[in-house]
Amino acid sequence: MESSSKNELSKVYEPGINEPKISKIWEDADAFKPAGDPAKEPFCVIMPPPNANGTLHAGHLMYTIEDIAIRQARMQGRPTLWLPGTDHAGIETQYVYEKELAKQGQSRFDLGPDEFYKQVMAFTKKHQASALSGFKSMGFSADWSKLKFTLDEDIIDVVYDVFISLHSDGHVYRGNRIVNWCPRCQAAFPDIETEHIDRDDAMYTLDYGTVQIATTRPETIFADSAVAVNPKDHNYELLVGKTATIPLVDRAIPIIADSYVDPQAGTGALKVTPAHDKNDYEIGQRHSLPEISVVDEEGKMINVPQEFAGLEVLEARKAVVKALDSAGKLVSTEPLTHSIAIHDRCSTPIELIISEQWFLRVKELNQPVIDAIEKDEVSFYPTRYKRNALNWLNQEHDWCISRPGWWGIRIPVYYKTSNDPAKDAYLIAKTEAEAVEYYGAGNYRTETDTFDTWFSSSQWPYATLMTSGKGDFEQFYPTTLMATAHEILHKWVTRMIMFGLYTTKQVPFKNVYLWGTVTDEKGQKLSKSKGNYEDPMAITAEYGTDALRMALSIGITAGNNGAIYNEKIQGYRNFCNKLWNVARFVLAKVPPGTDPSKAELLSPADHWVINKINSAIKSVTRDIESYHFSEAGQTIYTLLWNDIADKYIEYSKQSPNYALLAYCLDTILRLAHPFAPFITEAIWQSTMWTDSNLISEHWPNIIHKSSTAQAKQFEIEIIKVVSANQQDANKVEALKLRRELAAKQNQLKLTAAKLNNSSFVANAPSAIVKAEKARSKQAEQTIKDLEVEIEKLESS
């Protein structure tokens, strides 16, 4: 740091001044690039690509978890790559940009596909830049030079190759199927991209002549192909094989038997509308019923009597009900609250229609995924998501992968045109030239649909590493850790495993860490629309990025929601300041030329603090390696504040061991660096015993052995030391020691009771019994020591 010479730190840590300087030091040193010892196991994280259509949200802050893992691995000397990227987010981005256009009274149709694509690209690049600068200011040490985007040409090429291969292996098909259709987006979506909301509607009972039919969708009666009843339903058994009559149009339809029908539901007779209901579609398939569409892609009525044609679904419902009523065919109307499907991005009610789309047959492709997960070739944190993933994989339906968007990766298909467009053969080719080369000259039209954005992003781990630089794939695939939000386990994580296994024969990551939702103190999800989401930049400006990072990683555990609020962040700001001041104290006292690695243990206090540090090194190392970030952070917090600051430094004021003091600071900086990279690096830059950058320094090892007996001795001494400045010090101490004594006596009683319990001695593992005996002996000794101490104090 240029402004202050080494060894002199300002009184209060100022994140706003330090953070940009530290970022620059890392950048200049190229510290985020993979380095490390090639003999060691590589560590690689592929960053979940944020959607490049808006500013960062609270979930993105959780990437802190990945940075902690990455920074530890880097310090452990492993070749370490955190590969960043962004996602074009297909339909979603298109929707966001169309809203922008609408503000200026325009629609995408005013621009046309090419101009629209150009504008959305510019829009996306703008947001990408702001997302990246947000990530950088969070201290995320990803290798930004390798940044990938889902619309990069080389990525698209990988996606195309995989599609072509899937097609030739028979996993891809094109067909007319019933799909969830969003009339607003004019696109089909799989179930997983729909949500359900409750709506107040009505249940109408209609007169079909021979039977009565209950329905919530009277406007679809014109699409009925049959009436179905349960074959075991005696009320209707005589009617099977006869006909019912659709009111208003007086069309006769067969009455069929199908065991799907629930005799208890509605009237027990079901109108079968294969073109607009999933279950009816299945029934229709079983009985070869005609599929009559009455709702088109814009959500308007077609193939219906003139008076209803062109109406929107809900208007049509009103009109049909009115007509039924005046025709005397409406038996009853009852209010009903039921849930309806909406598109999760734009909240438009979903229509079920039959549409020609591209599908991926998932059953076969999922089987290797199920096997791999069952064999624990990938570990889930928390483990319960293993079962969750398996449940989903076992029941996933074929995945509709085509979207009629203008913003995305065009499906690499051409149609050789003929006189009848319905008969045009489709041909798989990346470009028209390729199509001509393979299939001969002719008139070609291109497929206009694009891939579902998850189709490309689910290939992210290998697609990025194959294109990020020479040797990256060989060195870093399969990757070490995939950490992302739990709500995209099905949409993304399981599909990445599926594509990974299909394309590379390997699970693309060894560990999956799923975080929960970031909430406020009341458990409400943080969101701008709810007004409880503060711009992280404002938080970091006030409290420092390190404080925010600690608030995000401590007290929040895998799979659970975590609350984040000002008081919590403030608490970790205080921690940072504590660390800063410990450094100020140590750096002001330690004489030049001190080498912390050559420190010697001289006093019981020295043994005590080394004892604390050694066990902290052990547990922090283990906890980060096993993704228990919260535990690791807690340990560091306690070590710095309770052990080093409150006890060892207080003791040092009387009887200093400077080299060891320096060692304490040195070690705590290393341990805390993954959590609080900025402040630890800022202090590191001011230490006089090194000129390196902390980010590239080695992870702490245990280098001093401490004596437990001496450490214990200090436990008693410390009470005297820290209260030495108090008035009535002796009295306070004696009181405190008496309390300690009572606790010890109680402990002795409990241990004695245990040891007297013959079944405990007989059944408990010998190590536990041994430990209990040792504890008992120790308690006896401590009680003696304390009694002596108290005697001394009270007599003086």
Place this chain on the structure above:
RNA sequence: GGGUGAUUAGCUCAGUUGGCUAGAGCGCUUCGUUUACACCGAAGAUGUCGGGGGUUCGAGUCCCUCAUCACCCACCA
């Protein structure tokens, strides 16, 4: 309808294969301090670990059951 999670101090939450006297931060009470730090220190109060049952020498931790809340999937004639 099926599933998962949560329930631990006033609040927000830790507690990794069952094993030291159940913890932390914030808040609260009392006292103190100004050359590391009021973004501070010392001392303190607060818990039938949601209820009930079981397994075990030993349960916050494992099993069963009930309750409340949250989420996910499916269905909704």
